[in-house]
Amino acid sequence: MNGYPRIILLLLSALTFCAWYWHPKHSSDPRIPLSWAVGESNSTRTQATAFNAAHPDLRLAIDSDNEDKMKVVVQAIAGVGPDLFACYDAAGLDTFLKAGIALDLSEEFARRGVVPERDFWNGADATYRTADGRYYGVPLNVAVDCLWVHADILAEAGVDLPTGGMTWEQFIPLAKKLTVRTPEGRIVRYGFGLNWAQWQQFVWQWGGKVFSADGTRCTLDSPEAIAALQFMRDLVYKHGVAPTPTAEAGMASQGGWGAGLITQFGARRYATALGGRWWLVVLRGYQGLDLNAVEGPHGRERVFMSYGKSIMINRLAPHQEEALKFMDYLLSDEHHAILNHEADGFGARRAWAGAETRLVDLQYPKETYNRVWRDTMNYGRVEESSPWINNMVIARWIDEQLDLVKNDIKSPEEAFRNIAARANAEIARNLAKAGRAAPASTP
Numbered sequence: 321m322n323g324y325p326r327i328i329l330l331l332l333s334a335l336t337f338c339a340w341y342w343h344p345k346h347s348s349d350p351r352i353p354l355s356w357a358v359g360e361s362n363s364t365r366t367q368a369t370a371f372n373a374a375h376p377d378l379r380l381a382i383d384s385d386n387e388d389k390m391k392v393v394v395q396a397i398a399g400v401g402p403d404l405f406a407c408y409d410a411a412g413l414d415t416f417l418k419a420g421i422a423l424d425l426s427e428e429f430a431r432r433g434v435v436p437e438r439d440f441w442n443g444a445d446a447t448y449r450t451a452d453g454r455y456y457g458v459p460l461n462v463a464v465d466c467l468w469v470h471a472d473i474l475a476e477a478g479v480d481l482p483t484g485g486m487t488w489e490q491f492i493p494l495a496k497k498l499t500v501r502t503p504e505g506r507i508v509r510y511g512f513g514l515n516w517a518q519w520q521q522f523v524w525q526w527g528g529k530v531f532s533a534d535g536t537r538c539t540l541d542s543p544e545a546i547a548a549l550q551f552m553r554d555l556v557y558k559h560g561v562a563p564t565p566t567a568e569a570g571m572a573s574q575g576g577w578g579a580g581l582i583t584q585f586g587a588r589r590y591a592t593a594l595g596g597r598w599w600l601v602v603l604r605g606y607q608g609l610d611l612n613a614v615e616g617p618h619g620r621e622r623v624f625m626s627y628g629k630s631i632m633i634n635r636l637a638p639h640q641e642e643a644l645k646f647m648d649y650l651l652s653d654e655h656h657a658i659l660n661h662e663a664d665g666f667g668a669r670r671a672w673a674g675a676e677t678r679l680v681d682l683q684y685p686k687e688t689y690n691r692v693w694r695d696t697m698n699y700g701r702v703e704e705s706s707p708w709i710n711n712m713v714i715a716r717w718i719d720e721q722l723d724l725v726k727n728d729i730k731s732p733e734e735a736f737r738n739i740a741a742r743a744n745a746e747i748a749r750n751l752a753k754a755g756r757a758a759p760a761s762t763p
Contacts, residue, residue: 351379352642357392357402358631360384361601363662370658371649378642380404389415396421396636403637404646407457408629410446410703411711416632422456423633428644429455434651440668444628445702457630458650459668461659463596464626464700465518465616466692472610473498473509473591481614483692488525488551491617495561498591507560507567513581513593514555514562516722518625522548524701525619535706536751536759538714538743540736548619549732553725565727597693600663604684613689615696626700628665666693708747717742 358364360382368380383402386395389412395401397419407413407422416422429436436445436455443462449455469481479494495511502508520530528544531537539545555562563571571589585593586606594616603609616624631650633643649655656667661681666673673679679690705711717739724730730738751757 349379351377352639354378354380354404354639354642354646355383355402356380356631356646357383357387357405359387359406361662361664363601363659363664366658366662367649367655370654371646374649374654375645378645380646392416393419393421396634399636401634401637403634403639403643404631405634406460406629407447407632409711410705411715413447413450413456414705414711417450417456421632421635423635423640424454424456425458425633425647426453426455428647432648432651439670441626441628441666441670441697442700442702443626443665443697444630444668446705447628448630448632451707457632458647459628459630460650461598461665462626462628462668462697462700463598463665464624464693464696465521465594465596466613466696467592467616468585468595468599469592469612469614470588470610471612473588474612477591483614485615485622486617488617488619492555492559492561495592496559499561507563509588510563510567510590511561511592512555513585513590514552515581515594516552516726518594519549519552519718519722520703521623521625522552522619524623524625525621526551527620530704531706532759535708536747536756538706538709538740538747540743541740546733546736549725549736551619553728553732556726557728596665597663597690598665600687604663611686611689613692615692622699623701624696624699626697626702628668660690666697706747708750709743713746714739714743 356364356368364382368382371380372378386392386402387406389407392401392405393415401421405416407416413422436449436459440459441462443464444457444459448457448459467481474481477498479497481494482490491512498509498511499507500509523530523540523545526544526548528542528548529539530545532539556564571584581590581593582595582599582602584590585595585599586603586609588609597613603611618624631646633640633647637643651669653672656669656672657678659665659667660678661683673694676691679694681687681690706714721730721735721739725732725735
């Protein structure tokens with residue numbers, strides 16, 4: 321027996337074992353069970369409870385242990401996958417479509433008179449909509465990053481931030497004023513918490529793009545993209561308003577509520593930071609914070625990364641009609657109200673957040689800044705991807721190179737040129753396999 325049949329036999333044996341191991345045990349509960357593979361939180365628990373209350377013949381249960389996309393794929397192919405599962409990014413969409421487990425919901429949207437491009441914010445587009453206009457999921461929530469601020473810290477420093485948008489050039493002197501040093505020069509509070517994962521937003525704001533319009537070329541080697549990454553580096557090493565990796569590690573060793581950007585902001589070690597409304601899930605747990613939020617700074621372009629997640633229906637699961645009821649629930653006012661109350665971003669429907677009264681939660685009267693999240697969504701753009709390269713592969717290359725820039729080991733130009741060269745070589749190979757010529761390179 322040569323290698324390939326042996327591999328296939330092993331895979332079939334593994335899937336058979338999975339099917340036996342995960343096969344649901346007999347239950348006396350007369351309700352139809354639905355399994356939802358998603359991260360468990362107050363928000364998702366509340367959503368599941370509300371759905372079950374409205375559908376007494378169904379029993380939706382959250383399965384957070386098996387939400388990893390590869391687990392979803394293996395279990396679905398084995399016939400024991402979840403009825404519903406979450407998709408968090410373009411890489412997840414690629415994975416589920418290639419595995420053939422995501423149910424095409426395009427006709428279901430049409431039957432309900434829903435036109436996603438018209439009715440939804442674009443934040444979750446990359447997680448459910450394909451380039452040919454087909455829909456494989458329902459947006460659960462959307463988000464965009466605005467500038468979180470400690471209002472009392474700004475007041476003490478005499479800093480007023482514009483509420484209608486500002487440039488990074490306007491923001492830098494304010495961030496310097498908010499940065500506090502000891503007499504020995506050690507920084508004890510930074511003016512800005514930089515998240516390097518937001519690199520794509522900076523590229524757009526500087527007028528660059530990740531890929532050409534047809535996806536046949538990675539354009540991170542453009543002057544605009546390189547200048548954007550250089551600016552991110554300068555926030556740390558030139559302007560000194562954001563910490564180096566060594567300083568970040570030092571802050572983490574001081575204890576407090578945790579080491580992440582959200583928790584360090586909650587511990588008042590940053591005066592400002594770019595983040596989503598969903599940060600409130602953590603920040604509401606801190607006592608005595610005086611918070612506010614304004615639109616984040618921008619460069620040449622006033623554009624911000626919008627993002628979100630969608631919920632897909634398992635094409636191989638037996639309870640598709642029942643799962644479609646959850647699709648309707650995700651589009652309902654009740655679901656949007658739960659998201660709003662739990663601060664889990666915004667619901668996908670544009671019209672829901674149009675009413676000003678829905679931006680106020682009487683249980684959280686100090687949160688008077690909800691409008692900024694909604695209004696900034698109008699400037700949102702979703703992550704870029706190319707059909708000619710695996711999103712997970714290029715994401716790994718980008719993470720590697722950004723880490724080198726972050727640690728001041730490699731220049732922004734070297735890093736982005738390295739990524740573009742590797743990506744374009746991979747794209748050219750995939751184009752050749754499809755019988756297409758790679759585009760001519762540009763200097």
